[in-house]
Amino acid sequence: MKTALLSNSDTLASVTADWDWNVSGTNERLLQEINVKLQFNLLDEPLIRTRLVAGGEPRSYSLPGLLAALAHDEVRDFRALRPHQRHPWHAFLVQLAAISLHNVGTDEPFDDEQAWKAALLTLTPEHPDGAAWCLVTPCDQPAFMQAPVPEGKVSTWKNELRAADELDMLVTSKNHDLKAARIRQAGVDDWIMALVSLQTQEGFLGQGNYGISRMNGGFASRPAVGVVPNGHWGARWRRDVRKLMANRADIVEQQGLQERNGLALLWLQSWDGNASQAFASLDPFYIEICRRIRLICSDDGATIHAVTTGTKVARIEAKTRNGITGDPWTPIDVAAEKALTIGAEGFHYRLAAELLFGSKFRSPPAQVIHADDGDEGLVILTQGVTRGQGKTEGYHERRVPVSRTVRKLLLQKQTDRLARVAGERIHAIGQIRSVLWTALAALFDQGADNDKFSDSAKDKATTFVKVFEQGEDAQFFNNLNEEIESSEPNNVHLQWLLAMADRAEAILIKAFDAGPQSCEQRYRARSAALSRFHGGLRNSKALPVLADHFRKSASDKELNHEPA
Incomplete structure (x- = not known):
């Protein structure tokens, strides 16, 4: 042979x-490298599968065709898009549109496919054949989200990936979160989504595998907070494109980036993995890559696989910036001077309330509500993957409905009332949580009359209390909106407290089945738990509103000669 x-x-x-x-x-x-040709051109081929708003009809688009469809808000969803890829894909489409529009000197998105194609080609003048928009090219040329290889070959790259989700950024624990390497019969857009996800939201994963610039450290995350107007994918896309264009000058000034001729598409430049790109040389809307990757196609064009290799440095030199890069969706911790990093709890109600109404974080441009966002159906969307050392701790997404009054107050930047009401509710949940925990610990410790509970009782109490707090978390903002919109907010607040106390008591009673079961211990434990629970609710220092309500109710019953 x-x-x-x-x-x-x-x-x-x-x-x-x-x-x-x-x-x-x-x-x-x-x-395969010897006679490789340009394959899977996103500018011309309908490679991106969607379902349309109208009837859910499937339709595939080229990249320019997709941008035109988004301008008309025709797209309902993307068939290859996985939940954790939603924000990277949205951000990519928004940033790419904003870069293109600025480059050709207009602020308004095109609604024509050919106009978008021409605008995208102006971003890659050295590659008029569209190589930079193809998934597979000779390795000394750029390919979509893949930097040229100055060595001229990838045959020495050892890491070979046959499934699209192997390329993606998720790290799962023993296949418990998501099964790894499932997408072996991948569509072309499975590879597209995986590329964008990895290159724009991955963190540090061991020596030679460095992360993106738009996060606070290698073990952090790229969180996103933004307003979603009424409509579909295109409505939010169009809104965010406009917000980016309007904030371009501010991002340039604040971050020290290039107003003109900055590097916008980092996959266009060769990269040998030995040198980083200076942050100050970048365009404010830059789309980065963080890994050396090349896609390879089989001879018959039927399958794609990827090869990767490590690097000695990160692609962008931005370590000292702590994730402060002008990312339009990333909140900034003002005092700590670093980008938000979400923990394993994700966007729980306490963090979400702080992000929306508090002063700890500086809101990114995409989160700021404007008059042209509409009056009805506004949602503030938070998204992000929690990363750790060699693992992920879940994808987190939360949609916070914005009522009319909340919208008005946010629009006027009058958040004191919102912060006060949210703070009172957070405090009340914490107090009832504490009362419930003590009652549960007493139950599981056979009715102990002191607070020195066994470790086993504490662990069991914590398990049941999590159920309570998760329930309150799920309805926190709906309940808050109800109080903000009410003409009788004090009464709404009291009714919420009473309902929450009832929900907590229901959890306590349900826990009876897991408590002591022998006759004497069972009655003593249950009696002690209920006594602690109701006594805690009537503690004027912990829950003054509830305590005052119960005191007045008892007084009224005595006056009416009713049994207390």
């Missing part, structure tokens, strides 16, 4: 002379 190949081509013979014929994967890859 070797002799036959050598006799067919002197060039091929010179390339293959030093092959190790026992490494079949490497040989196959090098053969």
